[in-house]
Amino acid sequence: MSTVQDGLVCAVRMESVSKVYGSGETAVRALDDVSIGLRRGSFTALMGPSGSGKSTFLHCAAGLDRPTSGRVLLGEDDLTKLREAQLTELRRSRIGFVFQAYNLLDALTVEQNIVLPLRLANRPFDPEFLAEVVRSVELTVPLDRRPAKLSGGQQQRVAIARALVTRPDVVFLDEPTGALDTRTAKQVLGTLRQAVDRWGQTALMVTHDPVAASYADSVVFLADGRIAGEVGPSSPEAIAEHMTHLGEW
Numbered sequence: 001m002s003t004v005q006d007g008l009v010c011a012v013r014m015e016s017v018s019k020v021y022g023s024g025e026t027a028v029r030a031l032d033d034v035s036i037g038l039r040r041g042s043f044t045a046l047m048g049p050s051g052s053g054k055s056t057f058l059h060c061a062a063g064l065d066r067p068t069s070g071r072v073l074l075g076e077d078d079l080t081k082l083r084e085a086q087l088t089e090l091r092r093s094r095i096g097f098v099f100q101a102y103n104l105l106d107a108l109t110v111e112q113n114i115v116l117p118l119r120l121a122n123r124p125f126d127p128e129f130l131a132e133v134v135r136s137v138e139l140t141v142p143l144d145r146r147p148a149k150l151s152g153g154q155q156q157r158v159a160i161a162r163a164l165v166t167r168p169d170v171v172f173l174d175e176p177t178g179a180l181d182t183r184t185a186k187q188v189l190g191t192l193r194q195a196v197d198r199w200g201q202t203a204l205m206v207t208h209d210p211v212a213a214s215y216a217d218s219v220v221f222l223a224d225g226r227i228a229g230e231v232g233p234s235s236p237e238a239i240a241e242h243m244t245h246l247g248e249w
């Protein structure tokens with residue numbers, strides 16, 4: 001049974017979450033009785049072989065998809081009880097997303113992209129706060145540029161700023177450095193780590209890369225839709241060693 005205390009300690013909790021796609025003989029149990037809490041202010045990496053359920057986990061935790069059974073709580077709010085319109089509103093105001101492909105709008109400037117979630121939520125923005133977010137992600141380009149003119153690393157910094165600007169309960173990152181070269185990826189991950197610490201931001205990052213996962217406070221391993229282990233801050237080598245015990249990647 002969850003308590004109010006759990007809601008204070010954890011930004012997101014999954015309680016006995018299962019997700020089954022399809023039915024009958026072709027049914028796939030993508031998540032199988034997953035229970036986990038993401039502590040407020042923590043940065044968690046989620047790893048697992050292809051098909052282990054990482055995307056399904058992220059989609060259920062972020063209210064983009066509904067579990068077949070179990071509960072997902074954002075603070076004290078049970079996402080599985082919300083109607084579609086309420087979920088959309090909640091995602092807009094309380095969850096941030098960062099994707100591998102940046103997903104910036106090229107019709108807008110860098111600044112307009114960053115403040116878009118605030119505009120969509122009809123929330124005012126404080127230019128000083130915006131400047132602080134821009135500084136915290138070490139974005140050094142003019143804010144009136146179009147994103148397509150920027151390097152991949154700078155584009156991802158814009159996307160991270162956009163995810164942080166609403167001060168969401170949690171930011172979900174799906175392979176955020178998957179499209180970047182190794183050096184740029186490390187720079188972006190270092191920045192992300194600093195921003196998470198500075199804002200006390202809860203974050204969950206799906207990644208295949210042990211180097212990326214080594215920037216997190218803990219690494220959760222999924223295998224066949226179940227949690228197959230969790231380690232605290234670890235070196236890329238130690239994370240890679242764990243991965244080898246989980247099966248085909």
Ligand SMILES: Nc1ncnc2c1ncn2[C@@H]1O[C@H](COP(=O)(O)OP(=O)(O)OP(=O)(O)O)[C@@H](O)[C@H]1O
Binds near residue numbers: 021048051052056
């Ligand atoms: N919409 C869907 N319909 C049917 N099966 C699905 C659907 N989405 C995912 N699956 C199945 O659920 C299982 C978990 O998939 P999921 O995409 O969550 O894994 P993943 O760990 O993110 O994989 P990858 O690393 O390859 O992206 C897989 O067997 C997949 O084929």
